Amino acid sequence: MTARASRARRTAIAVSSFVAASALLAGCTGGGGTAGSGDIKLDVMMGAQDLTDEQKAAFEADNPGIKVNIIAWDPTRLNTMLASGNPPDVAFGNAVGSANFNARGLATDLTPYLADSDVLTEDDLQPVNDAFRWDGKRSGEGPIYGIVKDWSQDNALWYNTALFDAAGVPYLSDTEAISYDELLEISKKLSVINGGTTEVYGLGMEWAWTLYGPIAAMVEQQGGSLFNDDLSEIDFTTPEAQKALQWFVDYGQSGAGPTSLNPLPDGSDYSTFAAQRMAISQDGYWFGGNFAADDAMKTVRFAPAPTMGDTPVAMSFGGAGLWIPEQSDAKDAAWKFMEYFLGGEPAEQRASSGWGLPSLKSLADKLPQEQDYQKQAYEVVQNQLQYTAPLPDSPYISAQLLQDTIDKYLQQAIKGDLTVEEAGAQLTDELNAALAQGVDQVG
Template sequence: MPTPAATLKRRTFVAGSFIAATALLAGCTAGGGGASSPSGETTLTVMVGAKDLSAEQVAEFEKNNPGIKINQVLFDATRLNTMLASGNPPDITVGAAVGSANFNARGLATDLTPYLKKSDVLKEDDLQPVNNSFRWNGTKSGEGPLYGVVKDWSQDSTLWYNTALFDKAGVPYLSDTEATSYDNLLEIAKKLTVTEGTTTRTFGLGVEWDWSLSQPMSAMVMQQGGQLYNEDLTKIDFTSAAAKRAFQWYVDFGKSGVGPTSLNPLPDGSDYSTFAAQRMAISQDGYWYGGNFAAPDALKTVRMAPSPVMGDTRVAPTFSGQGWWIPEKAKNKDAAFKLMEYYMAGTPAKERAASGWGPFRG
């Protein structure tokens, strides 16, 4: 699952009001989606992360699919919105399954059901439940046709920690099998935090504050047996005892100074560089984070621990589930789905799994 930058930092796409405003300029700035040449050659415009599709993978796909060429465009939310507004989108783009209802409800994504039914490679029955976040039945997310396929995902509240910093502070390692409580995790983080005057030399715990707190807080409430939303998802309640407890934990976290917050942010908006520099003892990131440590020169004193809990119910969900989807107005949908089959079940999928990025199916 790429570098932290390639995970899109869980960014939210720009709202519909921006799309309306930029539509007037779209024809001049969008750049254009895929097209077919007079010779019959199809060019797929693929807007994905910087490391989602390597040059070697592109070459392999083009070799196995004569007549299809790939034009890669680096993902940019503003440019994507402009292209969508102009009716000239890329043939494939990337985004989070969780939250995809934004595009689906506006009719911007293609229903992949007909393609999946015909495919010998991608079958709905093979897909993990995380893919259900790409479903939309016209009124509700999680049900109905599938509008995208997850390329990588993980249980995002799991913990990674640096054993060298634990040793230095004389703190016992986290269990590999037993989940610690959030309250205990905060106390451990206090012991691992190193300050010098007003400067924090080592953070005890990072919770990827810049990536939004709504998903982990929702998980905290579920761990206490509650729900933030009502049954038909029309109301949200932050006044329950479970929700207040989750809020209070983050207040206590912020006051303790053990990790970055919006009042003390990291310059790059991600825990990774600070963690890799051995200036953060624990980072709350999912299985996918392990791909950062596969390189020969990567930090080696790293271990993984289960998601912390706040209550009696074990809940460790995915917060995003990055995937690919085909815009409704894409010009080369059949060719785009061929690339999706290759990416989700061919060489790229095998290489992602081998390097530590989350798998999309069982």
């Protein structure tokens, strides 16, 4: 996967999970049509980089009668195809954010397929897959509606030891989580600003990717929760939420890292980090896949997710995977493709590349450990598994709306137009109005 592809993946995590109620796009096709000579045309909407031509040919050779048609992943087009009742047969989606699709009955229950499969079985699924579960009221329990292809502990940290050495800052611990307050102080020491120009950022938070993810994790680490029990209301006025918002305001005002007020040109930490102009980036294990072939980046190390409280929590903010739309008329063929992509050669290749953690327990030993940084990151990951927890996923609001609204009020607080208390109150009111609409829509 290229850096461009990894940026596309981060964008995917932040998109809306709501189905757009917009006019149909001209020319949209989907739903398992005929490819000719009696073949099933299996429409698969996913990243163009996720399946090679060789893998596609191998699947078709092993499954005569099925022809795979890759549709470039596009959330707007997917929403329109779903709204038209003419969806792809297999679709890319994130486990966190799937609650709305599942609550609206748009996804197929995969539990019966798992029960009959020799390739994908429930007892081989890592717990991250539970975010694709829906019991009729909330995510995390009940039947499963999708399967993760790869995932990460997304609030963990990658850092460049060469920049730590230059600043005289001790390395981060491999086993003990640093506090967010300590992390911010370190990032200030690592920043290099000359004449008003930032030459080295101390810390990147992937601001354009997700703000909800790290803030929700910060609140959980303090023993709180942003949402109420049924995920129909959110509250940024609690002491735990206020502390998290205050940290982001302090971070934004410090100049130690990019925000939407001073964004990176490409909206992603990678190119700046790779250019050795960023000392730390809060990115998951998958970020290390960038470094395998880059000799200039062998000074990287991985560190546990920072904490804001007494409870270490490492969270997946997405969990990229595949699901089968309920209205597909080629579900059996779609399942065969999922078995191949998620449990066959493509899954083994992904695991061995270091681009994320495999969602199958049986593939854990495929993670790369040839290079020193890979060995070190592997050990950190194994230790962090005990602290991994799901990110709260409300079916009543989209990830994009959460991102945009949080960003709007953080900007105002960073500029001093609102206090953190005022920002939290207005943020709560605006998002609860949207959640109420979502409750009415989902029912």
